[in-house]
Amino acid sequence: xxxxxxxxxxxxxxxxxxxxxxxxxxxxxxxxxxxxxxxxxxxxxxxxxxxxxxxxxxxxxxxxxxxxxxxxxxxxxxxxxxxxxxxxxxxxxxxxxxxxxxxxxxxxxxxxxxxxxxxxxxxxxxxxxxxxxxxxxxxxxxxxxxxxxxxxxxxxxxxxxxxxxxxxxxxxxxxxxxxxxxxxxxxxxxxxxxxxxxxxxxxxxxxxxxxxxxxxxxxxxxxxxxxxxxxxxxxxxxxxxxxxxxxxxxxxxxxxxxxxxxxxxxxxxxxxxxxxxxxxxx
Numbered sequence: 001x002x003x004x005x006x007x008x009x010x011x012x013x014x015x016x017x018x019x020x021x022x023x024x025x026x027x028x029x030x031x032x033x034x035x036x037x038x039x040x041x042x043x044x045x046x047x048x049x050x051x052x053x054x055x056x057x058x059x060x061x062x063x064x065x066x067x068x069x070x071x072x073x074x075x076x077x078x079x080x081x082x083x084x085x086x087x088x089x090x091x092x093x094x095x096x097x098x099x100x101x102x103x104x105x106x107x108x109x110x111x112x113x114x115x116x117x118x119x120x121x122x123x124x125x126x127x128x129x130x131x132x133x134x135x136x137x138x139x140x141x142x143x144x145x146x147x148x149x150x151x152x153x154x155x156x157x158x159x160x161x162x163x164x165x166x167x168x169x170x171x172x173x174x175x176x177x178x179x180x181x182x183x184x185x186x187x188x189x190x191x192x193x194x195x196x197x198x199x200x201x202x203x204x205x206x207x208x209x210x211x212x213x214x215x216x217x218x219x220x221x222x223x224x225x226x227x228x229x230x231x232x233x234x235x236x237x238x239x240x241x242x243x244x245x246x247x248x249x250x251x252x253x254x255x256x257x258x259x260x261x262x263x264x265x266x267x268x269x270x271x272x273x274x275x276x277x278x279x280x281x282x
Contacts, residue, residue, distance in 0.1 A: 004152050007108055008101040017103045020110075024096035027089075029243065029255060036090045037256035044160040044259055046094055049087035050150070054143060056080035057120060061140045070129045077120045077136065084117050094160060097242045097257040099223065102159045105149055112146035115139075162260035164221040170197050173282035175268070175275045178215070182272065186211075189237060191218055191228035194276065199265065200228040201274070202248060204235065214248040215265040215276050222258035 007013070027033045038045030060076035063069055088110070095106040119139030126132040153159040171194060179192050179201065186205045191198055198218035205211045216237070218228050225241030232238075236254050238245045244258035251262035265276040 004105065004149065004156075007105045007149075008157070010104050013104045013107050014100070016107050017100070020092070020107060021096045021103070024092040027093055033093055034256040036086075036093045038090070038259045039253050039256045042259055043162075044090075044094055046087065046090040047154070047160070049083065049090055052083035053080040053087050054147070056083065057116070057136070057140060057143060060136055064133045064136060068129070068133070070132065073136065074124060074132070077123055081117065081120055081124075084113075088113070094257065097222070098159055099157075102153055102157045105153055105157065106159075109146050109149035109153060112142050112149060116142035116146060162221050163224040164217045164219055164260065164263055167197055167217045167219075167263045168278055168281050171195065171278045171281040173277075175277045178274045178276050180272060181269050181274050184213075184274065187232060189228045189230065189232060191226070198226075198228075199276070200237070202232065202237070204232075204248070212248075213267045213269070213274065215267050215274075216246065216248070216251055217263040220244055220258060221260040221262055222256075227262070 027036070034040070036045060038048075041048070056076045057080040060073040060080070063073045063076070091110070095103060095110070098106065116139045119135045119142060123132045123135035123139065126135060154161065176194055178194060178199070184190055184201055184203050186203050188202070190201045192201055193199075199215050200218040202214045203211070204214065216227065218226060220227055220239040220241065222239065222242055222244045225239040225244075227237050227239055227246070229240045230238040231240075235248050236245050237248060239258070242257055243255065244253065245255035246252065246258070246262045247254050251264040253259060253261060263278060265278050268275050
């Protein structure tokens with residue numbers, strides 16, 4: 001674990017990170033990039049695709065041990081290689097919108113997986129079944145190393161998780177006083193604290209759905225960016241860090257890299273004060 005933690009601080013990897021980030025961002029924001037992020041799925045697509053490649057390759061190694069059927073093993077390897085291309089593409093677009101510590105670990109994660117792909121590809125070219133099996137075993141070892149790093153990225157460094165998930169557990173149930181209504185300007189995001197939870201408050205004067213009062217969790221579900229510092233346009237609010245866009249009316253994702261929606265509070269005005277309530281809080 002200490003070795004992996006040192007990767008987070010390895011500034012010598014930043015040159016590779018910069019080059020890789022530029023390449024990954026050649027896929028411009030839009031439906032295709034959002035599809036690779038997993039916006040349509042509600043969580044990152046990359047971990048789902050990983051199962052196809054890793055499952056096929058692991059199955060090939062199991063066959064090597066229990067029933068050395070070279071033809072079947074090669075077919076499984078080819079299946080895994082076919083699945084690895086979209087898996088790597090989805091992982092790359094997610095990685096390119098992460099923090100520097102995550103990206104440093106991600107570079108080595110990608111390198112380990114590239115070694116695995118190379119070993120499995122070479123195993124298809126090898127004429128000797130013995131050499132082919134050795135290459136598959138080497139590929140599995142590299143895949144395992146990549147998996148450890150991927151787990152570190154997901155669970156230790158919180159890459160790809162919903163950073164707004166804790167909000168309903170931190171907000172008390174029922175209606176809560178938030179602020180004096182007269183203090184809220186129109187069409188300007190304002191940050192306020194609801195206990196220990198920051199929220200962004202917006203009173204719109206018009207737009208696609210008419211004017212209204214909107215309160216969302218302020219920390220972006222993607223990487224906790226401050227939505228109150230983002231731009232307001234077309235009844236949507238953007239994150240200033242990585243460009244995720246959320247609809248004000250329901251917090252749903254209009255544009256990634258975020259895949260999880262923002263918690264949205266119910267609002268009302270009572271005696272000149274704005275009160276909010278989060279369904280399911282507590």
